[in-house]
Structure formats: structure tokens, C-alpha cells
Amino acid sequence: xxxxAIILLLPLCMFLFLGLVGHKLxxxxxxxxxxxxxxxxxxxxxxxxxxxxxxxxxxEGVFKTLQPVNFEWLRFTEHLHIDLGILLDPISVMMxxxxxxxxxxxxxxxxxxxxxxxxxxxxxxxxxLFSFSMLGLVVATNIFQMYIFWELVGVSxxxxxxxxxxxxxxxxxxxxxxxxxxFADLGFLIGILILSFFTETFDFQTLMSxxxxxxxxxxxxxxMGCSVAAWAMALxxxxxxxxxxxxxxxxxxxxxxxxxxxxxxxIHAATMVVAxxxxxxxxFPMYCAVPEVLxxxxxxxxxxxxxxAVVACVQTDIKRVLAFSTISQIAFMxxxxxxxxxxxxxxxxxxxxxxxxxxxHAMFKALLFxxxxxxxxxxxxxxxxxxxxxxxxxxxxHITFLIxxxxxxxxxxxxxxxxxxxxLTAAFExxxxxxxxxxxxxxxxxxxMFRLYYRIFWWSxxxxxxxxxxxxxxxxxxxxxxxxLVTCVAGFIPFGEFVSVNGQEYHIHLDWSVATxxxxxxxxxxxxxxxxxxxxxxxxKALADKFRALHTAAYHRxxxxxxxxxxxxxxxxxxxxxxIAWFDRxxxxxxxNMLATVTNGVSYGxxxxxxxxxxxxxxxxxxxxxxxxxxxxxx
Amino acid sequence: MEIxxxxxxxxxxxxxxxxxxxxxxxxxxxxxxxxxELMLNAADINFVVFNxxxxxxxxxxxFFTLFAIGIAAAETALAIAIIINIFRHIRNVDVHNLDKMxx
Numbered sequence: 001x002x003x004x005a006i007i008l009l010l011p012l013c014m015f016l017f018l019g020l021v022g023h024k025l026x027x028x029x030x031x032x033x034x035x036x037x038x039x040x041x042x043x044x045x046x047x048x049x050x051x052x053x054x055x056x057x058x059x060e061g062v063f064k065t066l067q068p069v070n071f072e073w074l075r076f077t078e079h080l081h082i083d084l085g086i087l088l089d090p091i092s093v094m095m096x097x098x099x100x101x102x103x104x105x106x107x108x109x110x111x112x113x114x115x116x117x118x119x120x121x122x123x124x125x126x127x128x129l130f131s132f133s134m135l136g137l138v139v140a141t142n143i144f145q146m147y148i149f150w151e152l153v154g155v156s157x158x159x160x161x162x163x164x165x166x167x168x169x170x171x172x173x174x175x176x177x178x179x180x181x182x183f184a185d186l187g188f189l190i191g192i193l194i195l196s197f198f199t200e201t202f203d204f205q206t207l208m209s210x211x212x213x214x215x216x217x218x219x220x221x222x223x224m225g226c227s228v229a230a231w232a233m234a235l236x237x238x239x240x241x242x243x244x245x246x247x248x249x250x251x252x253x254x255x256x257x258x259x260x261x262x263x264x265x266x267i268h269a270a271t272m273v274v275a276x277x278x279x280x281x282x283x284f285p286m287y288c289a290v291p292e293v294l295x296x297x298x299x300x301x302x303x304x305x306x307x308x309a310v311v312a313c314v315q316t317d318i319k320r321v322l323a324f325s326t327i328s329q330i331a332f333m334x335x336x337x338x339x340x341x342x343x344x345x346x347x348x349x350x351x352x353x354x355x356x357x358x359x360x361h362a363m364f365k366a367l368l369f370x371x372x373x374x375x376x377x378x379x380x381x382x383x384x385x386x387x388x389x390x391x392x393x394x395x396x397x398h399i400t401f402l403i404x405x406x407x408x409x410x411x412x413x414x415x416x417x418x419x420x421x422x423x424l425t426a427a428f429e430x431x432x433x434x435x436x437x438x439x440x441x442x443x444x445x446x447x448x449m450f451r452l453y454y455r456i457f458w459w460s461x462x463x464x465x466x467x468x469x470x471x472x473x474x475x476x477x478x479x480x481x482x483x484x485l486v487t488c489v490a491g492f493i494p495f496g497e498f499v500s501v502n503g504q505e506y507h508i509h510l511d512w513s514v515a516t517x518x519x520x521x522x523x524x525x526x527x528x529x530x531x532x533x534x535x536x537x538x539x540x541k542a543l544a545d546k547f548r549a550l551h552t553a554a555y556h557r558x559x560x561x562x563x564x565x566x567x568x569x570x571x572x573x574x575x576x577x578x579x580i581a582w583f584d585r586x587x588x589x590x591x592x593n594m595l596a597t598v599t600n601g602v603s604y605g606x607x608x609x610x611x612x613x614x615x616x617x618x619x620x621x622x623x624x625x626x627x628x629x630x631x632x633x634x635x
Numbered sequence: 636m637e638i639x640x641x642x643x644x645x646x647x648x649x650x651x652x653x654x655x656x657x658x659x660x661x662x663x664x665x666x667x668x669x670x671x672e673l674m675l676n677a678a679d680i681n682f683v684v685f686n687x688x689x690x691x692x693x694x695x696x697x698f699f700t701l702f703a704i705g706i707a708a709a710e711t712a713l714a715i716a717i718i719i720n721i722f723r724h725i726r727n728v729d730v731h732n733l734d735k736m737x738x
Binding site for chain 2: 610611612613614615618619622
């Protein structure tokens with residue numbers, strides 16, 4: 001399957017081409033070229049997926065892990081070298097399909113959505129760059145290649161969030177996203193260094209062949225009360241938590257919504273933000289060797305899921321609601337990984353569930369964002385107050401949005417039901433505590449999604465003035481229809497046969513007691529949302545007044561941003577950065593300035609020797625030569 | 636009677652220091668150029684003498700001298716050209732008037 005290299009190279013070439021000569025092309029040509037490039041990439045990815053999953057399994061019933069391309073890029077020591085290559089195993093092939101599908105939909109959609117924007121060609125160039133880096137990330141053969149592409153997706157995310165670079169909010173959002181994820185990546189890098197220092201390899205396959213090597217190499221070593229192995233894996237998880245917007249590193253994602261909406265759909269809902277989940281899944285056997293880190297992942301995930309769901313219930317900007325919903329759903333995947341274990345297929349249910357949810361979530365969340373893009377396109381505002389009763393004006397968007405809402409709420413037969421049910425089952429397997437917690441969060445999910453839905457499409461009509469909203473152009477609603485169809489059928493994919501914790505076939509069977517509970521909870525939450533938001537009334541306001549403190553706190557996202565501001569400005573800047581800056585300006589610069597001043601003064605003093613009279617120079621030269629001759633004779 | 640080597644060396648030393656003296660004290664640049672030629676010729680004499688007396692079987696000293704004479708001729712032509720140019724600018728060839736090349 002050497003042709004899988006084209007999947008990576010084509011978006012890269014497209015980026016270089018559109019980036020270098022894009023401004024000479026017309027908008028239409030650039031858009032069509034970018035989309036065509038990605039169509040070819042997507043077709044190739046489907047071919048890879050088809051060929052891969054139709055390959056015969058090996059004796060243990062596991063799909064072979066392939067490395068069609070792998071070459072050495074940098075060599076440090078005999079064992080430690082950085083390779084670049086392509087690794088194909090069930091989860092990376094699954095990710096290839098997810099990324100190319102969503103990216104293709106976003107490329108098509110953007111032709112309508114970004115029509116007439118300044119920098120249209122640049123936008124397509126950046127989309128190609130992102131697709132290239134994300135695809136490179138998932139097929140990485142070693143953890144360092146993953147890190148390289150990890151940073152590349154960070155850069156392309158930065159560039160796309162700041163696409164409207166004349167808007168101060170977009171600029172600060174892009175900076176925030178970059179700095180927060182970069183800070184988390186510092187932990188990731190340290191984790192990689194510890195890991196590779198002890199295991200002497202970066203290669204995933206070598207690591208996976210002996211997942212306990214890190215633990216055995218660092219046996220007995222502890223740091224601040226925890227074993228070194230746990231530290232390494234927890235630091236690597238920190239990188240993943242930053243990219244996947246886990247609490248408390250989630251603060252960048254809601255602000256990232258300043259970017260164009262299709263970008264939010266592609267990067268900040270479907271693909272890049274699940275990189276953290278993918279990272280944990282990729283290193284899952286190693287995480288199983290340090291169960292305490294798995295517990296940490298469960299806790300972080302569970303707290304994030306609850307936090308984001310509560311905040312999502314009171315936001316009024318529709319993209320912010322979707323952003324918090326994304327955070328919450330990714331946290332579901334993290335919890336699923338945290339409660340899983342690789343001892344056997346049954347204990348590894350969470351692993352499969354997490355990957356399944358990643359797949360279904362990417363589709364329906366991209367659909368939700370693209371739908372939100374259509375709505376914003378129609379009413380020219382992100383605020384709920386500018387919307388209402390839109391079902392009359394935008395029937396296609398309405399139906400597709402409803403399908404996505406039902407999917408995320410966990411109503412059968414839409415895809416979200418199946419994957420979320422597996423997660424809840426896995427959580428109940430671990431302990432009833434996690435099961436109940438996650439079921440409650442699932443209920444909140446259904447509530448806030450239907451609050452959003454009713455508030456946009458029902459409620460009452462605001463004053464649209466002369467400008468009545470209308471359905472989006474064809475390039476925009478066709479991707480919606482496609483993704484809605486995927487959302488309807490994706491739940492019936494026998495996902496466990498392709499992806500499972502040890503690679504063997506796993507037959508998904510619904511646990512009806514869990515499924516029934518979650519359906520009842522979801523339906524109850526939807527009913528509550530219907531009661532509150534179906535038509536314009538004062539019930540939401542009355543409820544908000546009753547729980548004023550909670551409502552205000554949730555509206556301000558529990559003051560996390562303010563806390564960060566306080567810590568960075570009042571503590572770090574004031575007490576660490578200022579003294580260091582003073583030291584730099586006065587001590588370091590002072591030494592250099594002193595050297596320069598002394599040199600300058602001495603030169604000024606002796607410049608008179610350069611008199612311009614040639615005979616004087618000759619005289620000095622001869623006398624000097626004589627002096628040296630005399631000295632040479634004496635000694 | 637063989638002339639001793641030291642006699643040649645004395646002559647060349649006198650020539651060299653006469654050249655040095657002239658180079659340092661003369662104000663006229665043409666006179667300085669002549670002094671320069673004196674120093675060069677003193678060196679040439681030394682080459683020839685050392686070759687003749689110490690390594691009579693070798694010829695490097697003679698040839699070196701021939702090259703040095705050739706180069707001295709070229710150098711004189713160049714120096715004269717420069718002096719003529721200076722004369723055009725300041726209407727004399729007094730080296731004391733040339734003090735522009737300084738800080």
C-alpha cells in the first residue's frame with residue numbers, strides 16, 4: 001500500500017501550490033483545485049481503508065500492522081532515531097477515513113460559506129496544510145513524528161483561527177489557542193524525552209511489542225511520590241489534554257470559535273481536538289501498564305464532561321454552545337479510555353467505545369457546526385437572540401440539524417446512541433459511580449442540545465427586518481445532507497469488528513438495561529427542553545433568576561478565564577517575569593553596554609595615532625622593526 | 636683577488652639605510668620614490684650575493700632578482716601615475732600636503 005504516501009503528499013503539494021501562486025488564481029479556480037485535491041486524497045483513503053480491512057487477519061484474528069513507508073530522518077544514537085513513515089493499523093486507518101471525509105465536506109462547504117471573503121485562496125491553502133498535518137499525525141510511525149505533526153496542526157489551527165486577522169478578537173483567540181496548547185505540549189515533549197530515555201526508542205511498534213518496558217526500566221525510581229513511569233505517561237497525557245481541551249486546559253477552545261465556522265467544524269470539532277484521544281489510544285497498552293494514570297484520565301475526563309455540559313446550558317452564542325458540547329463529548333471519549341483496560345476484549349470495551357464515539361462524533365459534530373454556519377450565514381449573528389423560528393426559512397438545515405441533535409442526545413437509531421451507549425456500558429463496568437455520573441452528563445447533553453435546537457428553530461421570530469433569512473446555497477447544504485445520512489447509518493457499522501483493544505473481533509451487543517436508562521434520561525431531558533424553549537416564554541428567565549449565582553457563574557464559565565488572567569498577570573508576570581526582565585535589562589545588557597562604552601572611549605583616545613602622514617607611519621614601522629630586531633638579538 | 640662577501644653586504648646596507656633615510660626625510664614624492672628604489676636594489680644585491688657566495692650551484696637568487704627588477708619597474712610606473720594624479724589635484728607633489736587619510 002505504498003500509494004498511501006500520496007495521501008500525505010497531495011495536500012502538502014496543494015498547500016505549497018495554493019500558498020505560492022494562489023493569489024494569481026481566481027477564487028473559483030483555487031476553491032475547485034483545493035477541493036479536487038482533497039477529493040483524490042479522500043478516495044485514496046477509502047481505498048486504503050477498503051484494502052486494509054479486507055486483508056486476511058493473522059492467526060490470532062488480528063489485523064496486521066503495516067508500515068508501507070518508513071525512512072530514517074535523524075539518528076541520535078544507535079537505538080534512538082527519528083523516522084518518518086506511515087503506520088497503518090485499525091485506528092489510524094479509521095482516522096484517515098474520518099479526517100478526509102470531514103475535510104472534504106468542509107472544503108465543499110467553504111466554497112459557499114467563504115465566497116467573496118478576502119484571502120479565499122489563503123484559506124484553502126491553510127485548509128490543505130491542516131489536512132496534511134492531521135493526516136501525518138495519525139499515520140505517524142513513532143512518537144516523535146507524531147510530535148512534529150502535532151505542532152504542525154497547532155500552527156495550522158493558529159493560522160485558521162486568526163484568519164480574520166484584522167479582528168482583534170480573532171488575533172487574541174489565535175494567540176491564546178497557540179500558547180495554551182504549546183504550554184501543554186511542553187509536558188508532552190518532556191514526557192517523550194523521559195519515555196525515550198528509558199526505553200531507548202521512539203517507535204510505536206517497538207514500544208507496543210513490550211508495553212511494560214518503561215515500567216520495568218524505571219522500576220524503583222520515584223519523583224515527588226509518583227513513579228517515573230507514571231510521570232512520563234501523565235506528561236504525555238498533558239499534551240493530549242491540551243489539544244483535546246480537557247479541563248483545566250480547555251480555555252482556548254471556546255475562543256477558537258472566532259475562526260471561520262467551517263474551520264471550527266473541521267479543526268475544533270471533528271479532527272484536531274480528538275488528537276489527544278487518539279494519542280492516548282495509540283499508547284493505550286503503555287497506559288495500562290500504569291493504571292494510576294488511567295484513573296487520572298478518567299477523573300480529568302469526567303470533570304471536564306460535567307463542567308463543559310453545565311456551561312453549555314447557559315451560553316447564548318450558538319458556536320460557544322457547540323464548543324462546550326465538543327469539550328464535553330471529547331471528555332466522554334477520554335473517560336471511556338480511562339475506564340478501559342487491555343486484559344481482555346470485555347475489559348477493553350471502553351477503548352472500542354471511545355474510538356467509535358470519536359468516529360460518530362466527528363460526523364455529527366461537523367454537521368452541527370456546518371449547520372450553525374448556515375444559520376450564521378443567514379442571520380449574520382452568532383447570538384441566539386437574533387434567531388428563532390428559522391425552521392420555516394431553512395428546511396434543509398433544520399432537518400439535518402435535528403438529526404445531529406438527536407444523534408448527540410443519544411436517541412436511537414442515530415449514530416450517537418450506539419457509541420454513547422458503549423461508553424456508558426464501559427463506565428458502568430468500571431463502577432456504578434462513573435456510570436451514573438456519565439449518564440447524568442448525557443442527560444445534560446440532551447438538554448443543552450435541544451435548548452439550542454428549539455431556540456434557533458422554534459421559539460418566536462425576532463425582527464428580521466428587510467432581510468428575511470433564506471436557505472444556504474447548494475454547496476453549503478449538500479455536505480449537510482451527506483453528513484446527516486452518515487449520522488443516520490454510522491451506528492449500524494459493526495465497528496467492534498474493525499477496532500478493538502487487542503485487535504480481535506468484538507461483536508457489539510447493546511446492554512439493554514444501560515440503553516434503556518440512557519434513552520429515558522435523554523427523552524426526559526429533551527422533554528424538559530421542549531417545555532422550556534418550544535415557544536417564547538419567561539420560564540428560562542425565571543429559572544435563571546431563581547439560581548442566579550449558579551447561572552452567572554456558569555455563564556462566565558465558572559471564571560476560569562479570569563483565574564488564568566489572574567495567575568498569569570498577577571502572579572507569573574508580576575513576581576517572576578518582572579524581576580527576570582529587570583535582571584536582563586540591567587545586568588546582562590549592562591555588562592554588554594559597559595564593554596561597548598569602554599571600547600569606544602579607548603578608541604577615541606588613541607585615534608590621533610592615525611595622523612595621515614605617511615612618513616610618520618614609515619618612521620614608526622622602521623623603529624618598531626629595529627626594536628624587534630634588537631630584542632630578538634638580546635634574547 | 637676575490638672580493639670578500641662582506642664588502643658587497645656593506646655596500647647594500649649603506650644603500651638600504653640611505654633609502655630609508657631618504658624615504659623618511661624627503662618631502663618630494665619623486666625623491667621618496669627614488670629612495671624606495673634604492674632600498675629595493677639593496678635587497679636585490681643581497682639576493683645575488685648570497686646566491687653567488689653561499690650556494691654557487693643554485694640560481695634562485697639571480698632569478699628572484701630579475702623578477703624583483705621587473706616588478707619594481709611596474710611599481711614605478713604605477714607610482715608615477717599616482718603622483719601625476721596628485722599633482723593635478725593639489726598642484727604640487729609635497730607629501731606633507733597629503734594628510735587626508737586619517738580618522
